[in-house]
Amino acid sequence: MTSEKLSVVVRVDLDGAQIQIAATGHVTTSNLHALYPIVQRTNSLADGRDVEMDLTGALIEPDALEQLQGYAMLHELPVRVDTVPVLAGAGLAA
Secondary structure (H helix, E strand, O other), rough: OOOOOOOOEEEEOOOOOEEEEEEEEOOOOOOHHHHHHHHHHHHHHHHOOOOEOOOOEEEEHHHHHHHHHHHHHHOOOEEEEOOOOOEOOOOOOO
């Protein structure tokens, strides 16, 4: 079962070709503010490379997913959001 606590890991390939932010646990609209500084810092290290946010191991509330996707579409967040997380309350992969 997924933890209620939000955990974030930043992965960088040794050659720097791929940078990924992987979040696990429970992603809510209340704890999204904790992800944004991590995204900004990771993007500053990316030097123009794409940064991917992997939420496949997270339990994500639909409202939180909608916010993340909205920011990504507006290019407010410099990441591509993997949209196949487990939805909170639904119990099914999207």
